[in-house]
Amino acid sequence: xxLRYTLKRLLxxxxxxxxxxxVIFAVIEVAPGDPASFxxxxxxxxxxxxxxxxxxxxxxxxxxxxxxxxxxxLIGDFGTSYTYRTPVxxxxxxxxxxxxxxxxxxxxxxxxxxxxxxxxxxxxxxxxGDLAVMGATQLGxxxxxxxxxxxxxxxxxxxxxWFNAGGFAGWDNGLGVGLRSLTLPAVALALPQAAILARxxxxxxxxxxxxxxxxxxxxxxxxxxxxxxxxxxxxxxIPVLTIIGLQFSFLLxxxxxxxxxxxxxxxxxxxxxxxxxxxxxxxxxxxxxxxxAVITVNFLVDLAYAAVDPRLRSRx
Amino acid sequence: MSRNLILGAALSSLVLLAALxxxxxxxxxxxALNIPAKLNPPGDGHWFGTDHFGxxxxxxxxxxxxxxxxxxxxxxxxxMALGVPLGLTAAAHKGSWLxxxxxRGNDLVFAFPSLVIAILITAVFGAGAxxxxxxxGIFNIPVFARITRGAALSLWxxxxxxxxxxxxxxxxxxxxxxxxxxxxxxxxVQGTIxxxxxxxxxxxxxxxxxxxxxxTPSWGRMxxxxxxxxxxxxxxxxxxxxxxxxxxxxxxxxxxxxxxWLDPRIRVARA
Numbered sequence: 190x191x192l193r194y195t196l197k198r199l200l201x202x203x204x205x206x207x208x209x210x211x212v213i214f215a216v217i218e219v220a221p222g223d224p225a226s227f228x229x230x231x232x233x234x235x236x237x238x239x240x241x242x243x244x245x246x247x248x249x250x251x252x253x254x255x256x257x258x259x260x261x262x263l264i265g266d267f268g269t270s271y272t273y274r275t276p277v278x279x280x281x282x283x284x285x286x287x288x289x290x291x292x293x294x295x296x297x298x299x300x301x302x303x304x305x306x307x308x309x310x311x312x313x314x315x316x317x318g319d320l321a322v323m324g325a326t327q328l329g330x331x332x333x334x335x336x337x338x339x340x341x342x343x344x345x346x347x348x349x350x351w352f353n354a355g356g357f358a359g360w361d362n363g364l365g366v367g368l369r370s371l372t373l374p375a376v377a378l379a380l381p382q383a384a385i386l387a388r389x390x391x392x393x394x395x396x397x398x399x400x401x402x403x404x405x406x407x408x409x410x411x412x413x414x415x416x417x418x419x420x421x422x423x424x425x426x427i428p429v430l431t432i433i434g435l436q437f438s439f440l441l442x443x444x445x446x447x448x449x450x451x452x453x454x455x456x457x458x459x460x461x462x463x464x465x466x467x468x469x470x471x472x473x474x475x476x477x478x479x480x481x482a483v484i485t486v487n488f489l490v491d492l493a494y495a496a497v498d499p500r501l502r503s504r505x
Numbered sequence: 506m507s508r509n510l511i512l513g514a515a516l517s518s519l520v521l522l523a524a525l526x527x528x529x530x531x532x533x534x535x536x537a538l539n540i541p542a543k544l545n546p547p548g549d550g551h552w553f554g555t556d557h558f559g560x561x562x563x564x565x566x567x568x569x570x571x572x573x574x575x576x577x578x579x580x581x582x583x584x585m586a587l588g589v590p591l592g593l594t595a596a597a598h599k600g601s602w603l604x605x606x607x608x609r610g611n612d613l614v615f616a617f618p619s620l621v622i623a624i625l626i627t628a629v630f631g632a633g634a635x636x637x638x639x640x641x642g643i644f645n646i647p648v649f650a651r652i653t654r655g656a657a658l659s660l661w662x663x664x665x666x667x668x669x670x671x672x673x674x675x676x677x678x679x680x681x682x683x684x685x686x687x688x689x690x691x692x693x694v695q696g697t698i699x700x701x702x703x704x705x706x707x708x709x710x711x712x713x714x715x716x717x718x719x720x721t722p723s724w725g726r727m728x729x730x731x732x733x734x735x736x737x738x739x740x741x742x743x744x745x746x747x748x749x750x751x752x753x754x755x756x757x758x759x760x761x762x763x764x765x766w767l768d769p770r771i772r773v774a775r776a
Contacts, residue, residue, distance in 0.1 A: 205613050213625065220629040331701075331753035333708050336728055336746035339735055347736045442618035446709050450732070461713065464628040476625050483618045 194495055202488045209480045214255050217473045224271045227467050245271065245470075258473070267474040272466045277474045280459060287357055288448070288455035291371050291378070292440040298379035299386055299440075300433060306383070307390025307429075312417055314395060322387065329384025334443065338377035338450040345373060355452040374451045378443060382436050389432045393425035400424075427497055434490030438483035510762025516755025520748075524570035533561035535568045536720055544738040554740045556730065562740070565722045566748050572634065572723040573752065576716070577703030579638045581696050584645020589692065591646070592653025593684060596661060597676040608654070611647035619644040623706065627715035634717040641706045645699050652695050656688040690767040694760050701756035708749050724749050 225241040226233060242248045246257060246268075261268060267277035310322040346354040358370040397403060398421060406416040445457030452458070456475055463471035527535075532552070539559030547554040553562035595607040623640035630636045657680070660666060669679050710716040711725025719726070724745040731741035 205616055208613055209617065216625055216629055327754060327757060331750045331757060333705055333746065333749050335709060335712055336742070336749065339728065339732060339742050340746070343735050343739055343742070438618060442621045445620060445624065446713055449713055460624065472625065472628060476621055479618055479621045484616045487616055
């Protein structure tokens with residue numbers, strides 16, 4: 190049963206990725222302007238233009254170009270940047286060393302904030318503590334993370350001078366230095382996510398509290414709090430882990446805007462630089478990579494969920 | 506009525522009112538430059554201060570509310586106009602190939618990181634309010650399709666639908682006459698939530714320069730302009746941010762409040 194479910198989900202994963210790649214390619218294709226003439230300017234000679242088009246692989250049919258792009262990506266060849274003339278895969282790899290740790294850092298923070306907050310609120314349902322946490326999460330959801338980022342810069346970088354206002358120190362100077370320059374961006378990314386996660390944690394726990402086995406635990410003589418810790422939290426983790434999985438992909442994509450605030454040399458800045466330079470092959474590949482990451486993480490979350498909860502396998 | 510509903514309705518109407526009033530009156534011309542009065546803090550004739558060109562921030566916030574509301578509202582409209590019929594169709598033909606195609610298509614759009622695609626769309630087709638609306642709107646379609654189908658499926662099992670079928674009504678007519686009115690509440694609540702997400706998305710796109718273009722004021726671009734001046738004039742960043750928060754918070758509270766108010770079962774369960 191699990192195998193059949195896995196195969197079915199795998200098929201839909203491959204199908205999703207295929208459709209995604211066609212859509213992304215098509216969108217980029219209809220973009221006005223020819224990269225070769227953009228690079229050479231308006232006064233380019235026809236033969237120079239033709240030579241460059243051949244070099245960039247633009248002289249073949251669209252269908253052929255699509256298959257070249259996809260088959261290249263399958264073996265890790267993302268093409269060559271129009272503006273930098275360097276392999277796109279290398280550019281992406283460099284930037285991933287900023288974006289990926291940032292997303293993981295933010296995810297860790299979000300979880301560390303959300304778990305205690307959600308458990309605290311659920312244990313005090315309806316009491317002032319619960320209302321305070323829920324009010325704070327309402328606010329957290331309403332705050333645009335890039336604005337929160339600017340406020341963090343104002344307070345912690347400009348006024349208190351605890352952190353740099355932007356830029357990335359790199360990993361060469363040690364883990365601490367690198368993490369330090371990612372701290373404010375990670376906090377900015379984590380806050381709205383933590384608000385959502387705390388609400389999920391709370392409502393998952395409240396659902397569990399109504400279950401029969403919780404009543405049994407109480408009947409055995411456990412206090413409300415003991416029952417919550419021993420039986421409640423473990424069972425509430427299943428829906429919470431799903432959301433955490435989804436949040437990771439959201440954080441990876443969401444870091445695009447936060448990287449702009451902090452001038453971080455991550456994937457997001459790469460996309461925007463590529464957009465303004467009309468370096469469409471870079472845009473195309475980074476977007477495909479992000480979509481791939483999101484779809485794959487969702488797939489893994491689905492599988493993990495089904496492995497834990499067999500009832501889900503029968504649904505599609 | 507709950508506190509959420511009242512507070513949410515109050516905050517949302519405040520923003521809506523500001524947007525509507527801006528068509529006939531703003532304290533100053535929102536585009537009028539007044540360099541000698543630049544970067545004035547709030548107070549003294551300018552309630553929200555002035556920006557780096559000496560423009561009145563209060564007027565800009567009022568006019569900016571129009572942009573935010575218009576973009577988010579049309580985006581929700583796109584999502585409803587396409588998503589609801591898709592959801593109704595899928596539910597009416599449950600289990601058929603049509604249902605399968607619609608729902609798999611939904612899953613696919615759902616799987617895309619919306620922000621990335623919005624950036625892709627606006628980058629390729631040009632930055633601007635219209636493209637921002639389309640980019641945000643597309644991702645509203647599966648939300649409405651899914652919620653409509655889910656609610657419609659359980660309605661199709663009900664006896665009054667059976668009665669309508671016995672009376673000879675076709676699937677399309679039943680969907681329009683009997684299913685749609687019964688899912689309307691749900692759609693209003695979801696619409697409010699998507700509206701608030703649309704406000705946030707519009708602000709994000711404008712902030713990175715892919716939303717409404719100058720001279721149209723927008724809260725996101727006011728924040729982008731403020732970024733380099735935040736240390737000398739914090740109000741430039743503080744005020745548009747608070748405007749976004751008030752709007753989104755208001756809509757979320759309104760959505761929560763409406764859900765409780767429109768669905769008596771939840772009211773009982775929560776009491």
